[in-house]
Amino acid sequence: MRAMASIAALVVLLLAAGGCRAPASRALPEARPADFALGLTVYTPEAPVRRPGQRAARYAVGPDGLLRTATGQGATVRVHPPVARQLTSAERDELWAAVRRAGFDGVPPALRVASPETFEAPSGRRVYLVEVTADGRRRAVAMPEGEPETEPFIDLADLLAGWSWVGS
Numbered sequence: 001m002r003a004m005a006s007i008a009a010l011v012v013l014l015l016a017a018g019g020c021r022a023p024a025s026r027a028l029p030e031a032r033p034a035d036f037a038l039g040l041t042v043y044t045p046e047a048p049v050r051r052p053g054q055r056a057a058r059y060a061v062g063p064d065g066l067l068r069t070a071t072g073q074g075a076t077v078r079v080h081p082p083v084a085r086q087l088t089s090a091e092r093d094e095l096w097a098a099v100r101r102a103g104f105d106g107v108p109p110a111l112r113v114a115s116p117e118t119f120e121a122p123s124g125r126r127v128y129l130v131e132v133t134a135d136g137r138r139r140a141v142a143m144p145e146g147e148p149e150t151e152p153f154i155d156l157a158d159l160l161a162g163w164s165w166v167g168s
Helices: 003-014 091-102 146-163
Strands: 037-043 056-062 066-071 083-086 127-134 137-144
Touching: 037 146, 056 146, 066 146, 091 146, 127 146, 137 146
Parallel strands: none
Antiparallel strands: 037 056, 037 127, 056 066, 066 083, 127 137
C-alpha cells in the first residue's frame, strides 16, 4: 500500500514538472500540413516602431491561404480582420518555414498560452501572440519583445506586414 502511495506521489510530481507531455507538444512537421493556419497579434504600447512587424496588428492566415489583416490599437485576437490578399502556395510554404525557424517547439512553458481568446497583454510592453494550427493541433505562445528568442517572431510579423502592405 505504501509503495502505491509513493508511485502515485511520483506520478503527480512528474505531471506537475511537465514530465508527461501532451500530444500538442510534439514537434511541428517538416512539410506544411494541409490544415496549417496562423494567427499573429502584435500588442504594443503607443511607441515608435523601427520595423513594420512592430505595429499593433492582427494577422490571420487560414488553410485556404487568405491573409487577413487589421492594424491599430484595436487589432486584438478577438478581431476578425478583412482580407488583405490571397497567399500563393509558395508563400504559404515560406510562412510555414518561418514558423519552424521561429523555434515554436522550443518556447519555454511559461510563454505558452492555453487560450489566446482570453490572453491579456501586459501594458507597456510589446508582445507577439502567435497561434499555430497544424496536424490537427493548436498551439499558442506569447513572446515579449526584448528577449533573444523573440527575434524570429518579429521576423514572422515583418513577413506578414510586408505581404499585407503595412508600411514602416
